[in-house]
Amino acid sequence: MTATTPTVTPTSTGPDRAGQVQVSPRPATPIPLNLAPPTTRGKRGKPPRHFVDLTPQERVAAVTELGEKPFRAKQLATHYFTHLDPSPAAMTDLPEASRDTLVRGLFPQLLTPVRTMQADGGTTVKTLWHLFDGAKVESVLMRYPNRSTLCVSSQAGCGMACPFCATGQLGLTRNLSTAEIVEQVRCAAKALADGDVPGGPTRLSNLVFMGMGEPLANYRAVMETVRTLVAPNPDGLGMSARNITVSTVGLVPAIEKLTKEGIPVTLAVSLHAPDDELRDELVPINTRWSVDETLDAARRYFDVTGRRVSIEYALIKDMNDHAWRADLLGEKLAARGKGWVHCNPIPLNPTPGSKWTASEPEVEDEFVRRLRAHGIPTTIRDTRGSDIDGACGQLAAEEDPSA
Ligand code: SAH
Numbered sequence: 001m002t003a004t005t006p007t008v009t010p011t012s013t014g015p016d017r018a019g020q021v022q023v024s025p026r027p028a029t030p031i032p033l034n035l036a037p038p039t040t041r042g043k044r045g046k047p048p049r050h051f052v053d054l055t056p057q058e059r060v061a062a063v064t065e066l067g068e069k070p071f072r073a074k075q076l077a078t079h080y081f082t083h084l085d086p087s088p089a090a091m092t093d094l095p096e097a098s099r100d101t102l103v104r105g106l107f108p109q110l111l112t113p114v115r116t117m118q119a120d121g122g123t124t125v126k127t128l129w130h131l132f133d134g135a136k137v138e139s140v141l142m143r144y145p146n147r148s149t150l151c152v153s154s155q156a157g158c159g160m161a162c163p164f165c166a167t168g169q170l171g172l173t174r175n176l177s178t179a180e181i182v183e184q185v186r187c188a189a190k191a192l193a194d195g196d197v198p199g200g201p202t203r204l205s206n207l208v209f210m211g212m213g214e215p216l217a218n219y220r221a222v223m224e225t226v227r228t229l230v231a232p233n234p235d236g237l238g239m240s241a242r243n244i245t246v247s248t249v250g251l252v253p254a255i256e257k258l259t260k261e262g263i264p265v266t267l268a269v270s271l272h273a274p275d276d277e278l279r280d281e282l283v284p285i286n287t288r289w290s291v292d293e294t295l296d297a298a299r300r301y302f303d304v305t306g307r308r309v310s311i312e313y314a315l316i317k318d319m320n321d322h323a324w325r326a327d328l329l330g331e332k333l334a335a336r337g338k339g340w341v342h343c344n345p346i347p348l349n350p351t352p353g354s355k356w357t358a359s360e361p362e363v364e365d366e367f368v369r370r371l372r373a374h375g376i377p378t379t380i381r382d383t384r385g386s387d388i389d390g391a392c393g394q395l396a397a398e399e400d401p402s403a
Helices: 016-022 056-063 071-084 094-107 178-193 215-230 253-257 276-282 293-304 323-334 359-374
Strands: 110-117 125-130 136-145 148-151 155-157 172-177 206-209 244-248 266-270 308-316 341-345
Touching: 056 071, 056 094, 056 155, 071 094, 125 178, 136 155, 136 178, 148 178, 155 178, 155 215, 172 215, 206 215, 215 253, 244 253, 244 308, 253 266, 253 293, 253 308, 266 293, 293 308, 293 323, 293 341, 308 323, 308 359, 323 359, 341 359
Parallel strands: 148 206, 206 244, 244 266, 266 308, 308 341
Antiparallel strands: 110 125, 125 136, 136 148, 155 172
C-alpha cells in the first residue's frame, strides 16, 4: 500500500466539505486540489488517457501512434481483460521495448490503493483508492459460497444528499471515468483469480453499482462500463448483464433511457418511503420525481426488459418503518401488477453524526410480513461489511476511520 498521492485536506470528509463542494465554488481559503504531477494528468482535469476508455478502433490507432503494429491492440486487450494484468512483466508475447512504450502510453495507473480493511474472515474487503487528482473512492468485495460480488463507486462523493447516507453528506467531487470504474472491477477480479481472497481462486460473478455516487447521474461512463463488462473476452470481461445491478435514487429520465438500451441489467430503486411527504426528506430528488413517477418508470423497465426490479428500503426506526407505510408500499407495488418487483428492506447501517438508527427486529419482521401479505416477494438484504464501514451507505472514503 502506498500513499504517495497528495490528498485534499485528509480530515475534511464532514459536512463542511460538502458545503464547500456544493455551495461555494470558491472557498475563502484556497484548497490545494489536483496536486498530482502534470504529466499524469489528462486534458481539462480528466484522468490520463487509458486503454479502457478507447473504442477498439481507437485502440488500434493509439497503438499505431506509439509506433507499434496494429495487432498489438488485440494482445493488449487480452492481457487486460482476459488475464486481468496489464503489467509489462506479464506481456511475455511482446518484445520488451514495446511493452514499456505501450504500458506507459496506454495503461497509466488510475487507482492507487491507500488502505484495505477486511471482515468476515477476509471474505469482505473494502479498498480505499486515490484517483490521479487526489479524489478518493471506495469499493467493497464480498465473497459468498456460490458467488462473488463487487460493489463499485461511480462518482467521488455524491450529489444526491440523502441524509441517512454517509456518501450523501460529502457532496459530489466529480464523476469517475469509465476506466476508473472498470479498474475497480479488474483489480477485484484479479485478486479473486489470484486466490487473494480466502476460499481458493474464483471468478468475479456479480457487480453492484452501490458504492459511492449515483450511477445514473454519471450515465455515459456507467453505461460504457456496463458495455465493457459484458463484452466477451478479449474486448471485455465477459460478465453477464443479469449479474450487474444499477442502483438509483430514481432519476426518471435516466431510467427511461436505460430501459431503451437493450442491456438486461438489474435495476434497483432506492425508495425508502412510499409517500412523497417522507421521501422528499429521505431522498431529496423526490421533489423532482415523485414516488408514483419513479415506480411507473421502474414498472416500464420491467415491461421492456423482463427484469424484475428491486426496491431498496432502509428501515429507519420510527421514521419509515410504520406498519401503515408497509401497507402503502405493498399497495403501490401490487397496484402496478404481479411478478415485476421484489422488495429488499435493509436495517439502516449507522453513519457518523446521524440521529437515526435501525428499526427493531420485531418491527422489521412486521414490515416484511405486511409486504408479503400484499403479494410482494420480500427479502431482508444482508449488511456485510458494516463492521468496517463498508456496508450500504457507509462509504465516506476516510483515510483514518478512527479520526
Ligand atoms: N446512489 C445509488 C447507489 C448507492 S447507495 C442509490 O441510492 O441507489 C446503495 C444503497 O444503499 C441504496 O439503496 C441506498 O439508499 C442504500 N443506503 C444508503 N445509506 C444507507 C444506510 N445508512 N443504511 C442502509 N442502506 C443505505
